[in-house]
Ligand SMILES: Nc1ncnc2c1ncn2[C@@H]1O[C@H](COP(=O)(O)OP(=O)(O)OP(=O)(O)O)[C@@H](O)[C@H]1O
């Protein structure tokens with residue numbers, strides 16, 4: 001965009017802070033571009049190249065394996081999109097994984113009783129209900145979201161175990177399993193399509209709509225946002241509701257992929273989701289957010305898992321390596 | 337001339353406004369009238385209740401009793417939204433921007449220009465922001481993140497934001513507190529233009545000369561009561577000051593020649609110091625008992641130099657010597673250990689723990705000295721805090737109240753008091769009197785002199801030239817991060833002269 005540069009008739013002084021300096025343009029560009037915002041992409045490319053070289057004989061680069069990474073990370077990616085909004089608004093939602101598990105169970109049971117449409121509606125209604133509860137407790141009673149959603153994590157996973165007596169709930173409806181799991185659209189796995197749709201919508205909403213701007217303002221300086229006339233409670237309420245509803249969709253994606261509802265689906269996902277968001281460049285203190293970064297954060301972790309499995313590491317070793325890479329990436333992004 | 341008492345002549349009328357915080361009354365039945373198209377100065381000591389009155393008008397606080405009439409209509413302002421709907425805009429004294437968003441996004445926050453499809457049009461925001469700044473005569477990249485800018489640019493953004501809201505009443509709470517001379521001029525020009533466009537402006541300031549330049553009428557508050565409301569042409573500056581502080585001013589801002597012995601080793605010496613992004617090859621000395629003024633335009637590197645002396649910005653090359661011995665200023669702790677102290681420019685961000693009590697803030701740098709055994713000596717701490725509060729006449733009912741609740745000027749006094757207490761050898765003060773009322777300003781100037789008389793070296797950074805001229809023995813003018821010239825105070829006949837030196841003519 002080349003807007004005409006206004007040349008204000010300042011009497012005397014050469015431009016000071018925040019105006020371009022006299023450094024060579026390239027140096028200036030690198031400085032201004034703030035490469036740290038792109039650490040996630042750099043890390044993604046580096047890890048990808050590393051595995052490509054290391055695992056070139058083990059099918060890492062096969063189209064099928066790469067699509068598999070998308071399939072396996074779809075649930076995390078989708079939840080990370082919503083979590084980006086939550087964290088950008090300076091809140092947190094620890095209940096997403098448990099809500100996904102509960103939603104998978106509720107959906108599976110409703111499909112068995114009343115068919116796939118009722119199943120999907122029941123899953124969404126559950127997400128909505130939990131979200132309203134989370135958001136209401138946070139905004140009306142002023143309880144920190146960390147505590148509210150921590151409590152909700154326990155409640156949701158407890159209820160999921162309780163109503164199923166901890167037993168898996170198989171889903172025999174092919175239409176549902178196709179749409180939410182194994183199907184394809186124009187040759188692409190439906191889970192990839194879901195991911196792309198959520199990320200695209202999330203990215204546009206965060207950067208290009210009034211709502212997105214209100215979320216960033218609320219997280220960046222709540223008082224300033226209030227003084228500007230933004231209803232910051234409503235913003236916080238909304239992001240928490242959306243987070244739960246999206247988590248329930250993620251639960252259905254689990255259910256469709258694994259053709260069953262089960263209380264374990266999604267257990268512990270909250271940490272992966274938050275890690276994906278932070279890796280993606282969203283500030284843990286609120287006020288900034290990058291939806292596409294969150295997607296790559298999620299993909300990076302999927303990539304690492306996939307590569308380490310192919311490399312023959314066992315689960316415990318995978319966890320250690322993944323932890324190290326996360327800390328490294330965030331550390332590099334933060335150094336000042 | 338003297339307005340007919342019909343409501344339509346007034347943009348705003350407030351009558352009998354009472355306000356108490358937790359049972360402590362702050363406003364006792366204040367009347368306030370703003371005529372349409374006038375610039376109205378609202379003056380008073382720190383803590384007199386100016387900001388509180390304006391926050392009521394802005395819908396931030398609700399009044400306990402009293403009435404507000406805007407444009408002839410009685411209004412109830414229960415939120416900032418109501419106030420904006422009534423056409424009242426405000427440039428807040430405590431900055432109210434979102435640091436993580438860009439300047440343009442802040443200006444249009446909540447009223448963003450949109451594409452036809454309803455999506456935000458940030459390109460348009462940037463264009464309009466550029467136009468606004470061009471009108472204001474300010475140079476500022478609308479795409480820069482607000483958090484990366486210095487306070488002066490925050491203020492410009494705030495003003496632009498209020499202007500973009502098409503407010504009919506504009507409240508400016510100490511708008512020039514952190515602006516450089518030419519920026520102030522641009523602001524005054526702007527105020528004139530707004531006035532001509534029929535906008536009414538309430539102007540809060542502690543700078544008398546400004547008030548006489550821009551304002552038509554004045555209201556003075558003292559202890560939450562209106563003591564005078566009159567056209568400025570009918571009140572002399574001396575009368576005004578008397579109304580403000582309730583007595584005659586003892587010591588005005590005049591320069592005293594002080595004897596400084598420059599023969600020994602300087603207490604502080606900088607040799608070819610380059611630091612941070614801006615400071616280039618600065619050499620200077622400050623001797624025992626000397627007060628060195630640092631002058632320069634906004635962005636000339638004064639604050640950056642102070643930051644490097646306090647170990648915040650790294651020294652890239654060159655040497656810093658304290659009492660002839662080279663020191664490594666790698667962190668504020670190292671700087672404190674070397675005997676340096678900084679009173680920072682941005683008190684809210686760098687100088688205070690806002691949620692902690694006045695007492696705790698005052699004692700923070702003193703903690704190691706206040707121990708008795710492993711525990712803190714509370715009694716001695718309390719005594720120290722009380723004496724500091726008295727010394728600077730900090731207006732606080734109870735030292736255990738959070739600093740956040742103090743008026744802006746009183747917060748600034750807490751920052752100063754806090755560092756005075758540490759007894760540093762070299763004291764660097766960055767804009768020490770921003771937002772401080774006239775009475776206290778001259779007190780701070782005499783405090784600075786006393787501190788120097790006790791044998792300290794003092795560096796004062798100030799954009800307020802009368803103050804800088806009153807207090808300095810020598811003045812170093814910085815320009816683009818380097819020393820442009822060094823002037824003995826005796827060789828500076830008047831403010832004009834110094835102004836020219838700063839502008840580089
Ligand atoms: N939210 C609050 N809670 C309690 N007390 C407050 C609050 N806000 C202001 N006060 C008190 O009200 C008094 C008036 O404060 P106010 O900010 O209106 O002063 P001011 O005239 O603007 O002073 P300054 O020139 O220093 O900005 C002060 O004593 C202050 O401590």
Ligand SMILES: [Mg+2]
Pocket residue numbers: 386387388429509743744745
């Ligand atoms: Mg004030």
